[in-house]
Amino acid sequence: MLCLAAALLATCAAACDSPTPSPTGFVRVDQVGYRTDEAKQAFLMGSPGDASFRVVDESGRTVLDGVAGPSTGSWNTGFPVVRALDLSALRTPGSYRVLATGAEPSPVFRVGSGAELFGPQVAANVHFFQAQRDGADVVASIVDRRPAHLNDAAATVYEVPRYDESGDELLDERLTPTGGPVDVSGGWFDAGDFLKFTHTAAYSTALLLLAQRDAPAGGPELAAETRHGLAWLDKVWDDSTGTLHAQVGIGAGNEDVRTDHDAWRLPEADEAPGADPALTRRPVFRAADPGQPISPNLAGKVAAAFALAAQTTTGEAALRALDKAAKVYDLADREPDALVTAYPHAFYPEASWQDDLEFAAAELALAGRALGDPRTDGWARDAGHWAADHLASDALGTLGVGDVSALAHADLVKLFDTGTAAAETTRDLLTDDLARQLDDGGARAVGDPFRAGTDYLEFDAVPHAFGLATTALLHQRATGEDTYAAFGTQQRNWALGANPWGSSFVIGAGSVYPRCPEHQVANLTGQQLTGAAVNGPNRADLFTEPNRFPTMRPCASADFTRFDGHGARFVDDVGAWQSVEPADDFTATALLAFALTSR
Template sequence: MRTLLLALTVMLGAGCAAPVSTVGTPVTGFVRVDQVGYTPEETKNVYLLSAADPGDRPFTVVDEAGKTVLTGRTGTSTGPWNDGFHSVRVLDVSAVRTPGGYRVLVDGIAPSPVFRVASAADLFGPQVAANVRFFQAQRDGADVVPSVLGRRPSHLNDSEAMVYATPAYDEDELHDERLTPSGGPVDVAGGWFDAGDFLKFTHTAAYSAAVLLIAQRDSRAGGPELAAETGHGMAWLDKMWDDRTGTLYAQVGIGAGNDEVRPTDHDVWRLPEADEAPGADPMLARRPVFRAAEPGQPISPNLAGKVAAAFALAAQTDTGETAHRALDKAAKVYALASRQPTDELTTAYPHAFYPEDSWQDDLEFAATELALAGRALDDPRTPGWIQDAQHWAAEYLASDVRGTLGVGDVSALAHADLIPLVTGTQVTRDDLVRDLARQLEDGRTRSDKDPFRAGASYVEFDSVPHTFGLAITAELYHRVTGQHTYDAFATRQRNWVLGANAWGSSFVIGAGSVFPRCPEHQVANLTGEVLTGAAVNGPNKADKFTEPNRFPAMRQCAVADFARFDGQGARYVDAVGAWQSVEPADDFTATALLYFALAAVGHS
């Protein structure tokens, strides 16, 4: 009975069954809103998705008591969506400014989900706390949080892990007949699982820790729980960096093998503590560790840059000798970064798990955070780091791999922190501001053509984190310029990711009333618990959904059918196994957390 009720609730919330309309007429469309809500002063656009163009039609906004607080008429058409829904129109409800909960009603259209009007702190502070809870759920090792998803200690054998030679891959095909031992044991226990599986990557952990540290440094959101989580992440990065030998370890576990190297992490659906239970397979019980480079040798600059930036940010948020030690580690990792990489950049093994092309942005990020930490700690190397940061910023601006904020491009974070430090002629403050604007204009150009004003492409991977990345960049632009040029654009991006989209779903678990119920996450799936705070990939290119994951141990769950809302070449599938849409990841959620933390502070 509970499962049936859940299924009905989800279907109704997603608009997959026809709720009773306001006057009993057949439902011909749906109203899509930001299900977390809007601040009193911001522009509040909601979207009317309908089978046929409704033309100039009245709408009503009612409060929680059913009292009418606003009437208006359908606004600008933004175009058709798919073969079943030929019209999307904007409804402006900006005049609703009094804190409270509201619905939008249109004759013949399903009532909207409830949306709130509240202060930025009230809306987004709880979202930061939820994101932190996701990272607590991702903890590995002995220091888990039992109250979150019933977590139990896992992979304790990682404290005595053996090191193996770097595996050779072609895309995601392992060419090595077997793994070759090359050292150890090393202690790499702890850290965060990377996504819905149990691999641990230095690349994504460093990005996530750095982003969480910026949130901790620059906002009041998160409190001691966020600080504890950044401490947990940095403690693991400290293990992955061997200060004595100058060795950076890149990965714990292996996710793509062959007939001889099996089972890998991706071959079994289980709780993490099962890997070391009696009778567990040795490949899972004794997980391999892989280096980023040989001891003391140059490290892929994208990876070294992210790790150095994370240590430098820890130096900015720590105090006393702890801060000085973090700065020293950051400087050593940065010094080993290759300045002329010729091979494929190191992210994960295989690289196809996290393809990345840019690296100058990572060195700009590292040098900038080193400079900020050095200035705070009166380190004599600070002027040199400032010069380095400006050099790498200029190199990035001259490159052909400039993107927007996400795990693969951190230039927006680097630029925003570098702008106050600029002193020379290699790059100017205006150059950096223009590049922030370039990233935002790229998003705004796409947004202007999209019926729901999405600035990121939802026919590519990482549409949700890239959307949050654009919203963060707009916040950073405002902070460094004082201009409101992209404020409304940032709001529209948040709206899209939190429910004002064709599917009527928030893509952050627990945010709003309709959100992913069946994520591709082994612990959440097997325990039946809600993975609160996790950000998922969201919509993806329709032809990417040919190979869902299937395991005998997977628990099936009641899901809404979003297929009728697929369009523009994109699909969204909320079903365990649909990793293309609903697998959460650390980098996704860290990016969401930073947006919510910055938004919670607000600006004038």
């Protein structure tokens, strides 16, 4: 990389003896890089007029040149024209930059194998989950972590809190204890705070297990992290009473109920001498009363995680995991009036649930088939039933914590490989819906100058981009067709720097990435939260009041304002949770995309 920088300086010294206008354009690339065998696209933001470009290697030698394509649209008044640059002919492994007429040189990017480029990204994502560990089993070398919330080992269960419709106001005057003690220690913090949700923990554990099962990346550290996630799910699920606990801690209260979101501190401070009692003894809330039907989205995700554990272990451990998965699945509410995700539900709004039961049943059937379980055929029939119900519902989305149908479909097709007409029909329905999800993203991408298939004005833009990238890979694996390969690659490119702001939205990936995440531990220790995926751009009017605490260390990175457009903003400031708060589900989705790309 130093060689490449020196070569560029030498080129400039030779060509810049006379004054030239300052660059007004910018080249946006996937800063991690491109696989040798995939379509490669970058974007040039600038003004009207023809623009040529060339790609230089580490020695400054031109290895590719061309002319920018036609305008893909206008981004803002400062950048009225965006053009695509086709780099697909670049297939020799190495490090490169793009030099374009009237533009600053692009960041350095690499061309190489999937394993070389994205295996390290999987490892970095695993490091984020290590940073998120709660309890006694922390990794001290990651953001200077210390054991925390040991009192969760004997926590009190409280009645489910009641909120107003928006989820902003706790209606209960105080929390009412109803049982315990229960051991809910360990697990992962959900995001930049210290709450723990079964909803996101089960989703994240399942995706890490899929990566462990289906891709070579990750190695022993990924396997250790899946065990850590499963160990906590084992605690929140009480096998003896049929009870699933949904949440540890509370994030929205009132004048009398203090919450996790009312203080900015290191997690170990919660149990230090003189700590706030409300934080020292955190409440636990159930998903349902013991033995009663469990919200199917929660039951489905937890059962799927246990069933995947049965597929990635052997012997008695596999049989125990399958048994837990079956028990949780059997308690799923088949006619829910409302779904439980978190308290309040507004923290993680979700409308679909048949997809979760399809996911659970498909994973149960795959595990059952491997272990010779007589219930396998019944689970396979169930999976087909829930798939049909989901496809007939009005809650069809794309891959993310709120819709796991892509994962369910991709594994369910494995159960219908007999070659019969009925099996082929079922496979077609499933793969057609994978295509539908990608077509939905593609329809949105057509109207975006940077070909993003995600909505800049909604939360979770980045994880949805990684979800589309993952779905394209799942579709290719299920069908053997590469119809959506280029589109899926574009979505990964967008998330890693080929976007208006020129920032990767995974910390440490590339050269420009969030430096000031809203994450209490990273902020207070001053250490980099490598591997964390953040929300990315969001609706501009959400940034009127940054989050501020007296104990928060001020941190603001580069000003990206000139690149805001189409009603969207990206703000790299520790108080801008709307853009730069990392989360487990975001990072798990990125990890699976990277793992499948590394194959």
